[in-house]
Amino acid sequence: MREGLLTDTGFVRTQLDGLLSWWATAGVDGAVGETGVNWLQPPPPRAPRPVAAPAHTSAHTPIHVETAAPRAAAPTPPAAPVWPASFEAFHAWLARAEDLPECRWPGRRFLPVGPAERPRLMIVLPAPEAQTAPDAPLGAEAMGLLGNMMRAIGLSLADCHIAPLSLIAPPGGIVDADLIAPLLRRMRHHIGLVAPQALLLVGDQTNRAFAPTTDGGAGENLPFVNHVTGNVPCASILHPRLILEQPSAKAGAWRSLRALIRG
Numbered sequence: 001m002r003e004g005l006l007t008d009t010g011f012v013r014t015q016l017d018g019l020l021s022w023w024a025t026a027g028v029d030g031a032v033g034e035t036g037v038n039w040l041q042p043p044p045p046r047a048p049r050p051v052a053a054p055a056h057t058s059a060h061t062p063i064h065v066e067t068a069a070p071r072a073a074a075p076t077p078p079a080a081p082v083w084p085a086s087f088e089a090f091h092a093w094l095a096r097a098e099d100l101p102e103c104r105w106p107g108r109r110f111l112p113v114g115p116a117e118r119p120r121l122m123i124v125l126p127a128p129e130a131q132t133a134p135d136a137p138l139g140a141e142a143m144g145l146l147g148n149m150m151r152a153i154g155l156s157l158a159d160c161h162i163a164p165l166s167l168i169a170p171p172g173g174i175v176d177a178d179l180i181a182p183l184l185r186r187m188r189h190h191i192g193l194v195a196p197q198a199l200l201l202v203g204d205q206t207n208r209a210f211a212p213t214t215d216g217g218a219g220e221n222l223p224f225v226n227h228v229t230g231n232v233p234c235a236s237i238l239h240p241r242l243i244l245e246q247p248s249a250k251a252g253a254w255r256s257l258r259a260l261i262r263g
Helices: 010-026 087-096 140-152 177-194 204-210 240-245 247-262
Strands: 121-125 160-164 199-202 224-227 230-237
Touching (some): 087 177, 121 177, 140 240, 160 177, 177 204, 204 230, 240 247
Parallel strands (some): 121 160, 121 199, 199 230
Antiparallel strands (some): 224 230
């Protein structure tokens, strides 16, 4: 026999290990075992497979039907506020109501003033200023300028119905954005009760509340404001406080007022 046949190589070792492993798995790696093996015994039965439910069941076969959980009821939208139908009752309600949107701020309320039955002009402000006289929504200089504007078109402040969107002065002088919608709905009701012949929107925030798609300027075609009983011609001007700081803005305010009177 050649010497090479007895040489231990990796390939030979792998073949021998595989052969021995097979005999061990078969249970015949030893000549004698302590436990007898019945080679004729049939293999144990396999576990039954799950059987799918038949497509058609009899009337007596119970059927388990999974029901969907009940859907939560949709939230009920808040009821629309019901405001008094006369200006006298509305004015009294504004004076004493504790759930007004602007009641989140402390301070006194400036209630609407002036003739309340078809006045020639209704002036709508965004809000009163904090430090003013009890009977004035704006400071002395701003009220003086507003009075001069009215005289230029043949009116006086006493001829005008004056009302702010917010009855209470907001911190910083700017009404919170989330209050604009409820205050505007209330103001439209207010306008319907007073039924003015014309409307003057004072301040950019007031104008944007009524016409959010405009840029705050007055166009040649006079806009109208809708309210609960119809519509009314209106014009808009900058806030008197800003006009005092920018005298050049007086020309634009005069054009708006003149167009309103001509309309």
